[in-house]
Each structure stands twice: as C-alpha cells, then as structure tokens.
Amino acid sequence: MKKKADQKWLEVLDFLQYELPKRHKNLYFQMNESNYLKKIQSLRNELNRLEPPMITAEIAKIVASIGDAHTSIDIPVYYLCPLEFYWFSDGICVINTAKTDEILRYKRITHIDGVEIETVIAIMSTMISHENHSYRKAMLPKYLPAIEYLYGLKLARSVNGFTLTYENESGEGGDWFVPSCPLSQYQSQLNENRAAFPADKLPLFRKNPDRYYWMEFLKKSRTLYFKYNICKEMSEESVQSFGERLLDAVRENKLEKLVIDMRNNTGGNSTLLDPFIDALSKCDQINQQGRLFVIIGRDTFSSALLNVFSLKNKTNALLVGEPTGGKPNCYGEVLRVKLEQSGLRISYSTKYYHLIEDDHMLSLNPDVQREESIQDYIGLSDPCMEYILLSS
Numbered sequence: 001m002k003k004k005a006d007q008k009w010l011e012v013l014d015f016l017q018y019e020l021p022k023r024h025k026n027l028y029f030q031m032n033e034s035n036y037l038k039k040i041q042s043l044r045n046e047l048n049r050l051e052p053p054m055i056t057a058e059i060a061k062i063v064a065s066i067g068d069a070h071t072s073i074d075i076p077v078y079y080l081c082p083l084e085f086y087w088f089s090d091g092i093c094v095i096n097t098a099k100t101d102e103i104l105r106y107k108r109i110t111h112i113d114g115v116e117i118e119t120v121i122a123i124m125s126t127m128i129s130h131e132n133h134s135y136r137k138a139m140l141p142k143y144l145p146a147i148e149y150l151y152g153l154k155l156a157r158s159v160n161g162f163t164l165t166y167e168n169e170s171g172e173g174g175d176w177f178v179p180s181c182p183l184s185q186y187q188s189q190l191n192e193n194r195a196a197f198p199a200d201k202l203p204l205f206r207k208n209p210d211r212y213y214w215m216e217f218l219k220k221s222r223t224l225y226f227k228y229n230i231c232k233e234m235s236e237e238s239v240q241s242f243g244e245r246l247l248d249a250v251r252e253n254k255l256e257k258l259v260i261d262m263r264n265n266t267g268g269n270s271t272l273l274d275p276f277i278d279a280l281s282k283c284d285q286i287n288q289q290g291r292l293f294v295i296i297g298r299d300t301f302s303s304a305l306l307n308v309f310s311l312k313n314k315t316n317a318l319l320v321g322e323p324t325g326g327k328p329n330c331y332g333e334v335l336r337v338k339l340e341q342s343g344l345r346i347s348y349s350t351k352y353y354h355l356i357e358d359d360h361m362l363s364l365n366p367d368v369q370r371e372e373s374i375q376d377y378i379g380l381s382d383p384c385m386e387y388i389l390l391s392s
Contacts, residue, residue: 006047006048007341008341008342009047009055009059009342010044010047011340012059012073012342012344013043015337015346016040016059016062016063016346017037020071020348021033023335023337023348023350024066024068024071024331024348024349025331025349025350025351025352026331026352027066029067029068029331030066036062036065036066039061039062039065040062043055043059043062046058053148053151054151055152056075056152057149057152058152059073059075060073060075060128060149061127063129063346064127064128064129064130065126066129068129068131068330068348068349069129069130069131069301069325069326069327069330070129070302070330070331070334070347070349071129071331071346071347071348072129072347073344073345073346074344074345074347076344077149077183078148078182079147079148079180079181079182079183080145080146080147080181080183080186081145081147081161081162081178081180081181082097082098082145082178082185082186082190083096083097083098083101083104083144083178084096084097084141084190085142085144086141086377087138087141088371088373088374088377089371089372090108090373090374091108091109091117092108092117092121092140092141093106093108093109093374093377094106094107094164095377096194096195097190097193098190098192099189099193101176101178102193103166103176104166104176105195106168106374106377106378107166107173108167108168108374109164109166110165110166110173111164111165112144112150112155112165113150113156113157113162113163114163114165120144120150121140123153124144124149124150124155126153127143127149128140128143130325131327131362132323132324132325132327132363133323133362133363134297134298134322134323134324134363135298135301135325137298137325138298138299138301138325145186147160147162147180150162159180160179160180161177161178161179161180163176163177163178164176164177164178169374169375197380201380202380203380203382203385204216204227204261204385205227205261205263205264205295207227208229209264211227211229211234212229212230212232212234213229213234213239214226214227215227215242215246217253218389221256221389222253222255222256222257223255223256223257223258223259223388223389224249224253224258225261226246226258227261228260228261228262228265228273228304228307229264229265230265231265231267231268231270231273231303231304232272233272238272239273239276240275240276243273243275243276243279244276244279246276247276247279247280250283250285250286251285254285255286255291256291257286257292257388257389258286258292258293259293259294259295260292260294260295260311260317261294261384262300262307263295263296263297263298263299263300263384264297264299264300265299265300265301265304266300266301266304267301267302267303267305268302268303269303270303270304270306270307273307273310274310277310277314277315280292280315281314281315287315287316288316289318290391291316292316292317292318293317293318293319293320294308294311294312294317294318294319295319295320295321295388296308296320296322296323297321297322297324297325298323298324298325300324300326301325301326302326302332304326305324305328305364306353308324309355309364318367318368319364319365319368320366320367320370320384320388321366321368321369321371322366322369322370322371323362323364323365323366323369324363324364324365326363326364327361327363328355328356328358328363329352329353329354329355329356329359330352330353331349331353332349332351332352332353333349333350333351334348334349334350335347335350336348370383370387371383
C-alpha cells in the first residue's frame with residue numbers, strides 16, 4: 001500500500017516538475033526556477049515520513065508559490081468542521097454553524113487551537129494561489145473549515161476537530177471545540193441551522209445567488225439595480241437579450257441611477273457583456289458621472305475584471321466597494337488536467353493579459369472604498385448601496 005501511495009504523490013511531483021513548465025504560459029514569471037525545483041525535490045525526499053494531509057499541504061504550497069491565482073491545484077477534503085467564515089472589516093467571523101455550535105455565530109475568531117489568527121492567516125496563505133490581499137480575503141475563509149488543511153499545516157492538533165477562541169463585539173468570549181464531520185454531512189448540518197433572514201429585508205447583493213444575472217427597479221430612488229453574478233449564459237435569456245431589455249428599462253423609466261453589481265462575479269466569458277457595455281457607453285441618459293455606478297470587490301476576478309475595466313474605460317461609471325481579487329495584468333485562459341493515479345486536478349494559465357502599463361498594480365481599486373463589517377451583515381446593511389443611494 002505504501003508503494004502505491006508513494007507513486008500517487010510522485011505522479012503529482014513529476015507533473016509539477018516536468019509538465020507544468022511546458023504547459024504554463026510563463027511559469028517562472030515571478031519565482032526562481034532553481035528554488036521551485038528545490039521545493040519539489042525537498043518534498044520528494046520527505047514523502048515517506050509525511051502523513052497525507054502534510055503532503056497535500058506541501059504540494060499546494062509549491063503551486064501557490066508560482067504566484068498566479070489562475071494556476072492552482074484542487075486538494076480533496078474528506079472532513080470539515082461545520083462552520084462558515086467571512087473576513088469582515090473587523091476580522092474573521094463565523095456566519096453559520098451547526099446547531100451544536102450556535103454559540104460561535106457572529107463571533108470574531110482570535111485563535112485556532114491556541115494559534116493566533118494572524119499566524120493562521122500567514123501560514124494558510126502559503127497554500128492559497130493568490131496575487132493580492134483581496135483575493136486572499138476571498139479565499140482564506142473558505143479554507144478554514146477544512147480540518148485536513150489545518151492539520152497538514154500544523155495549525156490544528158488533530159483532524160477530529162479544533163478549538164476556536166472567540167470574542168463578541170465587547171471583547172467577551174471563550175473557547176469552543178468544534179468536531180469535524182464527513183464531507184457528506186457538512187452542508188446538511190449547516191443548512192439545518194442557517195439563519196432565516198426575511199427575503200424582503202435582505203440587501204440586494206445577498207438575494208438570488210443562484211441566478212447568473214437579474215435586475216430590480218428601486219422605485220423610491222428611481223434606481224435600476226443589475227446584479228451580474230457570473231459571466232455565463234442562462235438558458236431562459238441570453239446576456240445580450242437581458243442587456244437590451246435592461247437598457248430599454250433605463251430609457252422608459254427615466255432613471256436617476258444605474259448600479260451594476262459585480263462584487264461576487266468570479267468570471268467566465270468576458271465577451272458576453274461586451275455588447276451591453278458598448279450600448280451603455282452610447283446611452284447619454286445614464287452614462288453620466290453620479291448616475292452610473294459599478295460595485296466591485298474581493299471576488300471580482302478573471303473575466304469579470306475584464307468587464308469592469310471596459311466599464312471604467314468606456315463609460316463614466318464610478319467604482320464603489322473593495323479592491324478586486326483579480327490583478328489587472330495577469331495570466332489566465334485556464335486549462336485543466338486530471339492526473340490519472342492521484343485524481344488531483346491542476347489548473348494552469350495559457351495566456352497573459354496586459355491591461356495597464358503599471359504591472360505592479362495588484363488590484364483594480366475602487367474610486368470609493370466601502371467594506372462590510374460584521375454589524376452590517378447582522379443588520380442586513382450594504383455600505384456600497386447606502387453610499388450610492390445617498391450620493392448626489
């Protein structure tokens with residue numbers, strides 16, 4: 001059995017060493033080739049003494065060291081702690097729990113198994129493919145329930161669960177042990193205890209997460225809100241048809257403002273929105289400063305970032321929100337391969353996108369920065385829309 005397991009890992013390391021440099025557009029654009037190969041060789045030498053979670057953590061660290069957010073490896077997990085986290089302006093907080101862990105809901109986490117959260121962030125970041133702080137903020141909370149990742153990085157004492165040190169807004173708190181559960185039970189445990197916010201009270205950006213695109217007219221402020229969740233066609237209506245219908249609504253309703261919300265859009269096919277952007281740029285009624293807004297954030301990535309750049313360059317839109325998770329000049333056009341023996345999937349970039357002269361700009365920054373706090377989340381507020389609706 002050990003020989004078979006070793007062969008599985010050797011297959012991954014062989015791909016990283018011999019195949020990935022050939023397939024990636026420019027694998028050594030940021031890191032030194034010699035250092036990359038030394039990391040692979042070092043792991044080869046350690047395979048026989050490391051447990052599987054530690055091996056997969058080291059593999060992820062090698063891939064993340066490339067420095068390309070589009071080049072990553074999918075590490076399977078079999079056990080998770082039934083929690084959901086989000087990185088708010090005031091720290092990493094728990095936003096959903098299993099019934100038995102309700103005490104943790106909306107609490108800020110300060111330690112995991114006695115390790116300060118700042119140290120957890122620093123160490124865990126080494127296995128996350130990212131190019132800027134915004135994308136790290138988007139991805140890291142999604143990794144935290146994965147107890148095998150934490151154990152592999154020596155941040156958790158066991159794969160059976162972890163102890164969280166938490167505090168409320170007043171600084172009062174304690175320690176709470178959260179047992180892990182099989183992957184198959186993770187979502188059901190969370191769904192059983194998910195907070196039931198009234199649908200009509202939810203901020204717009206938290207509505208309809210499963211719809212690729214939708215719009216809503218806010219009669220009181222004469223504002224049309226357009227949520228673009230993913231750059232992908234819906235079967236019932238194409239992006240182009242939807243965009244035409246949206247612009248018809250702009251003309252017919254004498255709107256004061258149009259808001260295009262792309263804060264949760266991680267990409268897809270950027271060309272789908274091009275006809276809409278071109279038509280919008282010619283719509284003098286709404287393409288004006290103070291009337292056209294685009295909301296961006298940590299999840300605005302890949303093709304969505306290309307769309308935001310087009311909106312910025314072709315229209316008079318004001319960008320509101322957080323710096324984007326996508327880097328303006330970046331590698332992309334992703335291809336994927338599934339390795340035969342390990343079953344691991346590796347994504348890699350095949351094209352370089354040069355959008356701006358300043359190659360050192362890590363994110364597209366908003367004109368007006370607004371970030372959500374835990375109290376905003378609990379109180380069903382949206383700092384971005386509040387700014388837009390109050391602006392004149």
